[in-house]
Amino acid sequence: MHSSRCTGRARKRRPRSAGSGSPLTSCCCSRSGSRGARGSARRRWRHRKALPFALTPHQEQAIRELDGDLARTVPMQRLLQGDVGSGKTVVALYALLRAVENGRQGALMAPTETLAEQHFLTIEGLCSELDVTCALLTSATPKGEREQALGADVVVGTHALIQKDVELRDLAVAVVDEQHRFGVEQRRALTEGRSPHVLHMTATPIPRTLALTVYGDLAVSEIAKPPAMRKPVITSWIPEEKAPEAYRRLQRLLDDGRQAYVVCPLVEASETTQARAAEQEAERLRRAELKGYRIGCLHGRLKPADRRELMSQFKSRDLDVLVATTVIEVGVDVPNSTVMIVQEADRFGLAQLHQLRGRVGRGAEQSYCLLVSRTKEELTEAAQTRLQALVATTDGFELAEVDLDLRGGGQLLGTRQAGISDLKFARLRADRPLLERARTLAASLVDESGPLQDEVDALFADTDPAALA
Known part of the structure; x- marks a missing residue:
């Protein structure tokens, strides 16, 4: 494709070329199983009653979307987007309590001790009202207290949660807060060897996150508005x-x-x-x-x-x-x-x-x-x-779009989070409508053994499935 005539033909064919790889990628992002997290409505009602405030309509919508994901056996991969102070932690706690309802365990990983401590102080009181044990695990936690912390219903921690000697009891729901602060390998380490539902929380998605959102691996819930009393900075x-x-x-x-x-x-x-x-x-x-x-x-x-x-x-x-x-x-x-x-x-x-x-x-x-x-x-x-x-x-998604343009989408099938995308024809921003169509098509194709099956298998033959987590 170097002569001017060939370049002209290439431009005409590019939408088809860009779209042809997209369903293949989307199909793989749609593959991945987890036990559902169906639980009693009674504890959920008690959770809401224990809150010192009423949930906003955006929080209610995010919870409805979580309920839909947690009722399925396919592991949830959802991005909860909302600016700082918009109320993401309460929604995350709801997801963690859904794991506890089923006699299993929830974990929340934060990038710093300061943030982990703040999360622990925020949710520990609510958990105790619901007879749910909650523990904090950081590098400062004494060795004698670590084992006890790992047996709690809900464990809040830092990178200490993904150290080699740390064994969570029975992880069903993992929440990764400020996920742009963790590398791909770190986020994977929390779920490695398990198939938990994963909720990613962030106020500014990194380019890789935005790219995977387009491709269907991450569904999106958005808490679009902060409390009414707050004014934009x-x-x-x-x-x-x-x-x-x-x-x-x-x-x-x-x-x-x-x-x-x-x-x-x-x-x-x-x-x-x-x-x-x-x-x-x-x-x-x-x-x-x-x-x-x-x-x-x-x-x-x-x-x-x-x-x-x-x-x-x-x-x-x-x-x-x-x-x-x-x-x-x-x-x-x-x-x-x-x-x-x-x-x-x-x-x-x-x-x-x-x-x-x-x-x-x-x-x-x-x-x-x-x-x-x-x-x-x-x-x-x-x-x-x-x-x-x-x-x-002040919109996090708009800023992530700018970041995507500046840094690139990174490897969709690897661990590099920025740089030139590994897509051959599709461009993540210019081809957004086409990619969204591919994502919709992929949902109907993922269980079909049709003409694309061999190409899907060949495309992802050398890809570690965990790299898509």
Whole structure:
């Protein structure tokens, strides 16, 4: 296909070529069995009664979709999309309790100890009301308590859940929170050797996730709206020379009793990079723009107990400003904090920036996010696109589409999560309508032994089925 005449013919035939591979891929994504999770409606009713609030219509719809998946014997692979604070955890708890109804076990894996602890504190009280045992398992859990934790009905944990010496009792439902923070191999390790139902939760799907969603391996539930009292975060992108002015404006909000985050890319200054460091920035702000205000510095090198103490001070308003690294990306909920300033924002990825922004806007007050970077002329085109996208939208799926364009869809049949897609003709965004048609067709073809069967078997002969999980 190199001559101009051949190129013309290729363009005419491309939709057929693009579509021809799609049902094959979709068929394999439709193959995969798990025991259903049918259970008593009585405990589900008690679960709802125990909640201190009414579920939103979007949460109710997500639960109905989960019920449909859990009643089937094919393992659920569902993506629960919703911005931070939209109420995903309650829906996840519902799925975990469905496993317990059947005398089996549920597990929730979070990327950080801070987030795992927050999830545990959120659901442990509800579980105890329902006579469901709940345990926390992290790298800090003493060895003597690990075995007891693994026998609980619901286990909440970090990467500690996927260590070689960890054996879950009888896993029926696995929830992976902030799944963009885990690699393919890590997510697979939680379900390896089992066939549990899997619920992936995220506020910003990574490109591979978006691609597999199109191809049918992941069904999507969306909690589209946060609680009615919350206002969208206003995001602005400013050059470094305007940062002092931003801090002066911040002072007025601090004087009104609000709090703020300042995010830096590094913990401490490095000889190999000019990136701004949290420790040095905290010291500079104490001497300069924010002199007289109470400033704390939070990063991953602090001991867990020290991190918890700092966060406790910030939540109780004993600190005005928290200078931090991306350790606050997930698991931090302080409604009174209404301003975030991200230094050198061009050094962060799109998913990171979206998650960081989600730390503000969690109360009824208007919140703001300021992205500080070098001048546009000094940035790469990709960095400019990322920052412009964040200013333009707060929608996680829209941002994932931008990320897909920038990074590529990765390997659908492998573990590489970004880069050039391994599809020969179909393009994930340009051919979206065609791919969705292929997905619909695949559902009717998966149990058919027709003319495509040999091609499907040949296409996936060397593919590890677990790579599609």
